[in-house]
Amino acid sequence: MKSEREIFEAYLIKRHLRGTPQRGMILDTFLKREEHITAEQLYDIVKKRDPSIGQATVYRVLKLMVEAGLAREVDFGDGVMRYEHCYNHPHHDHLVCRGCGKTVEVLDSVIEELQKRVAESFGYELTDHEMYLYGLCQTCRKKKA
Amino acid sequence: MKSEREIFEAYLIKRHLRGTPQRGMILDTFLKREEHITAEQLYDIVKKRDPSIGQATVYRVLKLMVEAGLAREVDFGDGVMRYEHCYNHPHHDHLVCRGCGKTVEVLDSVIEELQKRVAESFGYELTDHEMYLYGLCQTCRKKKA
DNA sequence: GCCATCAATGATATTGATTATCAATTATAT
């Protein structure tokens, strides 16, 4: 089993790109975090370790990580792109609390199968999908009552 | 059965807002179109009828229509918000071709039910959801082959 | 080692959709 680090380096070599301290550090920082993270948030953390890093580089490395299959873009519709781990994190959808933003990763194989069938029934071949479930978590419901 | 026009006017009155020629014209133009439309596209059409209208007004009226329950925002993830009819257009999801962008409205009651159950199984009360299915339509698949 | 080539970086400018501001205009209520 290859490590994320190795995958990243393999991807760089394939693209004739170079490994650099900045890229390594940004990758490590991203990997250490478990939750979804925005480019801005990642930049803030990275800056603490090395204030000389520019945020353009953070954006660039995030794009590389997506291309390398290590990160996945998640769009909760609030105008900011978030990134989550992709490696060893198979596809899933998101259940987001409208109150506090707490997010749960969900996966329902029946839904997945039905999505494919719905697409096929219209002559489409499903390539991918996005599903965001929005609701109120228990805590937020109690607060309201 | 109230007309969209009446609903819009009722909403304006409720909010102590005023009916104006611009608002009426933009609403009519939106209602005449069946497909999803961006603010920019709507502005372009409206401009032909009355070149003096500013695009800020189009954005404003679109927001009013959403609030009045006549329009619904649709986000295909390409950075531009689209608007579709809401009145007499009950909830549905979208199946979008990655090749040509052709869009079909889809609805699967089993999926809808399962979404509710998934949310509940995590203690969430589902308020709404978004589901976008992306694929290749028949035409685009043939082109590829 | 030395030089030519090419990628990487950080700072900054730019983009593009959307929103806010504001002065001028128009409608409404008293």
Added chain:
DNA sequence: ATATAATTGATAATCAATATCATTGATGGC
């Protein structure tokens, strides 16, 4: 009428994301 409040269009501002660009740094051929 007159004071009040909403509307408009033009324009500026916002904000995330991207492009530009001069400088720096690495790599490979010799």
